[in-house]
Amino acid sequence: MSTTQTNKFEIIKASTSKINEVDFENLSFGSVFTDHLLECDYTNGQWQKPVIKPYAPFLLDPSVRVFHYGQAIFEGMKAYKDDDEALWLFRPDENYKRFNNSAVRMAMPEVPEEVFIEGLNQLLQLDEAWVKKGKGNTLYIRPFMIATGTGVIASPSNDYKFMIILSPAKSYYSGEVKVLIAEHYSRAANGGIGAAKAAGNYGAQFYPTSLANKEGFQQVIWTDDATHTKLEEAGTMNVFFRINDTLLTAPVSERILDGITRKSLIDIAEKEGIDVQIRPVLVSELVEASKNGTLKEIFGAGTAAVVNPIVGFSYQDVYYELPKTEDSMALRLKDMLTNIQHKLAEDTFGWTVKV
Template sequence: MSTTQTNKIEIIKASTSKIKDVDFDNLHFGDVFTDHLFECDFKNGEWQKPIIKPYAPFLMDPSSKVFHYGQAIFEGMKAYKDDNNDIWLFRPDENFKRFNNSATRMAMPEVPEEIFMEGLKQLLQLDEAWVQKGNGSSMYIRPFMIATGAGVMANPSDEYKFMILLSPAKAYYSGEVKVLIAEHFSRAANGGIGAAKAAGNYAAQFYPTNLANKEGFQQVIWTDDATHTKLEEAGTMNVFFRINNTLLTAPTSERILDGITRKSLIEMAKSEGINVDVRPVLVSELVEAAKNGSLKEIFGAGTAAVVSVIKGFSYQDVYYEMTPIENSYASQLKEKLTNLQNKISEDAFGWTVKV
């Protein structure tokens, strides 16, 4: 291993690379990680010296508060390599802001921008060979923070660890999905932490999603906690509905994550002349549209999947199959967004940032 100092970040390089053992054509999402990771600890009320080091397990005290009180947040980002071998990030400023919003909601310290952004860029530069070219290839980026302070007293930790992992990726979902509309379970509640990317939000989804899986559905469309009449998110994604030629999606709230892919698709759709209506969408409205034929599309949107087509939904034991359409909004918007992210087309929005 070799150690260098760059812009206040200590860099310890791995003695050998794992890249030769990776089959980039057959990646399973989130299973393979690059040679290095970024790490910075928060102790004594301040952030310590950041380090980039070889990817490896690390020891933690069994009483670390993340294990007992769940102070854990994360982000999902992507980087892309163009034909000139330049690496580009997609709207990293939005991820940075949302990460710190999550930190504030979970009583965790905000990460300074220079630590977050500089650490991310230098990590990508060090492992740049892992960022593959080609539409459909990307580097999934997982910044996260956990409470590492020891003790089982029920109060916020006084120590934290911020880390960034890199994982080469292909498509998250391999095909169309069927969903079950939730009638009992909810993703989040008013006044809760639904708008934060907190680890516990995702853990709470696993049980109802497992129940849906047993019935032959891949995901759940979550409804509001109070009445279960309003459609909110699909699995771990924001969700869009096309009724006739209007694209509908629920507004963000304390219950709904402010998705970066979501807001990008909204802006992109409007620029293409598509009518977009951001408002509460009722389950009854969706069922009626499915019955009368005005429901044209449903699709999820998120960093990992980008756009995931939903082929049908079930509600109160009745299944409604979508009729495939040519030149769908989902396919149009996915192509335009991925072309922009991969620098195949011009970025008229100023969303891409060169590493």
């Protein structure tokens, strides 16, 4: 194990690597992690020197605030390797901005750019062998922050820990996805934290999703909390609907996450001349479109899955099967986006950033 000091980072290299123990052709998403992580503590009102060190567990006091009051946020990003073995990120500035927006909403300190962006670059350069070239191979990046201040008084923490961990990945979902449209449970409410990537948003989804799983559905399409008439997100993803050749998706709001994959797909679709409508989409509109045959596709969009086609949905105990389509807009947009990410197509948007 060797240690390197720079003006900005302390780098402690692992004495051995786990990489030869990993079957990169049979990865379970988010279960295998690289040799190193980044860690930076916030204490006494300021960020300390970031450390890149071997991946390992760490100890926490039982009274730290994250356990009792849920101050925890995260991001999801990916790194890609092109055919020339160069390493790329996709719109990291958007993840950085959203991470700090989440921090502000959860009364947590914003992370400096040199810690988040420069630290990530240093970490990726150290573990770059874990990023395999070839379309579909990625390195999933999980920046997160937790409250580490001690004491069970109900107030924001004074101390925090920011970390980045890396996980080699292939596809997030596999197989057909059927969804249940929520009629009672909500993902988020106006004035709440739905637009933040707060850990509690995801924990609160698990129970209604487990109920849907028992009925044979893989995910829930969440509806608005007030009326349950507006379609908002699908599981942990933004959701799109294709009616005839028009692509519909709900606008971002206090309840809906501003997805980076979502906004990228919208930009690509508009450039391709597809009619994209960003507006509230009603459950009744979806049901009617399914009945009259104009509903062609539904798909989720997010960093992990990129694009996840949905084969059918259930509402008020009626199941609506989507038609098989030879010209899938979902798969066409996914292919165009992943080609940009893997540097197989020209990035005319300026989204890709070399590490």
